[in-house]
Amino acid sequence: MKKLPLGIQTFSEIIKEDYLYVDKTRHIAELMRCGKYLFLSRPRRFGKSLLVSTLSEIFSGNKALFQGLYIYDKIEWQKHPVIVIDFAAIDFSTEIDLREGLIQLMDELNDEYQLDVDKRGFKAYFKNIILALYKKYGKVVVLVDEYDKPIVEYVDDIERATKNREIIRNFFGVLKSSDAFLHFVFLTGVSKFARVSIFSDLNNILDITLSKQFAPLLGYTQPELESYFAQHIQTLCFELGIKKARLLTQIKTWYDGYSWNAVDRMYNPFSILNLFALRRFSNYWFASGTPSFLIKLIKETGREVTAFENKKVSEIVFDSYNLENLNVFALLFQTGYLTITHIDTQEYFAEYILGAGINLTFGNPRLPPGAIHIQPLRGCAF
Numbered sequence: 001m002k003k004l005p006l007g008i009q010t011f012s013e014i015i016k017e018d019y020l021y022v023d024k025t026r027h028i029a030e031l032m033r034c035g036k037y038l039f040l041s042r043p044r045r046f047g048k049s050l051l052v053s054t055l056s057e058i059f060s061g062n063k064a065l066f067q068g069l070y071i072y073d074k075i076e077w078q079k080h081p082v083i084v085i086d087f088a089a090i091d092f093s094t095e096i097d098l099r100e101g102l103i104q105l106m107d108e109l110n111d112e113y114q115l116d117v118d119k120r121g122f123k124a125y126f127k128n129i130i131l132a133l134y135k136k137y138g139k140v141v142v143l144v145d146e147y148d149k150p151i152v153e154y155v156d157d158i159e160r161a162t163k164n165r166e167i168i169r170n171f172f173g174v175l176k177s178s179d180a181f182l183h184f185v186f187l188t189g190v191s192k193f194a195r196v197s198i199f200s201d202l203n204n205i206l207d208i209t210l211s212k213q214f215a216p217l218l219g220y221t222q223p224e225l226e227s228y229f230a231q232h233i234q235t236l237c238f239e240l241g242i243k244k245a246r247l248l249t250q251i252k253t254w255y256d257g258y259s260w261n262a263v264d265r266m267y268n269p270f271s272i273l274n275l276f277a278l279r280r281f282s283n284y285w286f287a288s289g290t291p292s293f294l295i296k297l298i299k300e301t302g303r304e305v306t307a308f309e310n311k312k313v314s315e316i317v318f319d320s321y322n323l324e325n326l327n328v329f330a331l332l333f334q335t336g337y338l339t340i341t342h343i344d345t346q347e348y349f350a351e352y353i354l355g356a357g358i359n360l361t362f363g364n365p366r367l368p369p370g371a372i373h374i375q376p377l378r379g380c381a382f
Contacts, residue, residue, distance in 0.1 A: 004273050005019035005020060006273045006274065011057050025054070027214060027217045028217075029070065034208065036204075039199070039209070040208050040217070041189060043336030044335075047269050048146075049086070049146075052143050055143055058071070059078075080138060080139060081133040081136075081137040082141045082142075082143065083109060083141065084143045084145070085142070087147060090150075094160075098167050102126075106129050115133065127174045127177065130174070131178070139182060143185075145189075146189050147189045148190060150167075151191075172202070187199070190334060212261045215264045220266065220269060222256070222265070255267050259339050262341060262353075268336075310341075317330050339354065
């Protein structure tokens with residue numbers, strides 16, 4: 001059996017160390033042809049960082065890493081200078097820390113590519129880095145992981161979140177004026193609520209969060225589960241003393257159920273990898289971190305999470321909220337507590353039924369004292 005890449009988000013390490021990799025490069029190749037500026041929102045623990053790492057290797061021209069994968073002979077391999085901005089790796093405790101963290105990132109790029117760019121101003125430094133990279137190596141690729149982390153982490157502290165939002169907006173405002181020097185820009189995070197205000201200047205950014213063709217981009221489909229994890233499934237059957245059909249039914253009951261198009265049901269990768277690594281069923285996604293800001297918001301509504309199930313909402317809901325007016329339906333969907341169960345296509349717009357499918361009754365973990373009880377829902381991945 002191939003080793004399970006539990007906690008590993010670096011594509012090159014997975015390939016070089018012969019970890020199990022579910023080939024998503026067919027969807028990635030399609031994504032690369034989809035547009036120049038792309039945005040994708042997915043819950044935590046769904047493989048966004050691995051996707052960013054994979055894109056980085058593709059645009060760096062490292063074709064050898066992809067031998068045996070779909071994309072190997074399907075694209076024209078060209079090497080581009082790549083800027084990867086991972087906000088999980090930047091200190092944003094204060095607005096000063098966030099600003100200095102971004103400047104330090106620019107310093108590292110300046111040294112890595114030997115650009116000799118003068119450190120003058122905050123926005124100017126970023127723009128001059130992009131321009132210098134373009135002049136020396138060609139058009140630049142910018143990949144942003146967890147773009148919203150400095151805001152989401154302080155969503156219950158509006159003043160701090162707003163300050164971080166302004167810094168990020170000023171920083172990324174450089175991208176529009178640098179269009180001639182950019183080849184591809186991809187941004188990903190948990191929420192969509194910050195996107196509208198942060199990237200207001202990038203009015204040509206394409207949101208593929210609910211695009212039908214990219215629903216299977218992250219997470220595992222049923223065929224992928226049964227194919228790539230065949231040996232692990234066999235081992236778990238032996239371990240638990242049950243037949244394959246029964247095991248697959250249990251896995252589906254526990255971890256299947258998240259969908260972005262009401263057709264493709266996706267397994268959460270973090271839960272599946274933990275299941276086969278530890279060889280027991282558990283609410284792995286919940287144990288990986290409780291969204292305290294969401295619990296607080298729901299508590300303020302005075303309603304249980306189940307009260308939000310099977311409600312019909314318009315697509316506008318997913319883009320209509322901001323820091324000052326958070327929409328609980330949108331947050332529950334973005335964080336993985338609700339999923340799309342049905343899409344009702346109208347003449348000019350679509351309406352979405354949000355539900356959990358089947359509630360998990362196993363475990364029912366307790367939340368911190370004073371917090372509202374949230375029963376884990378199938379597909380939860382925050």
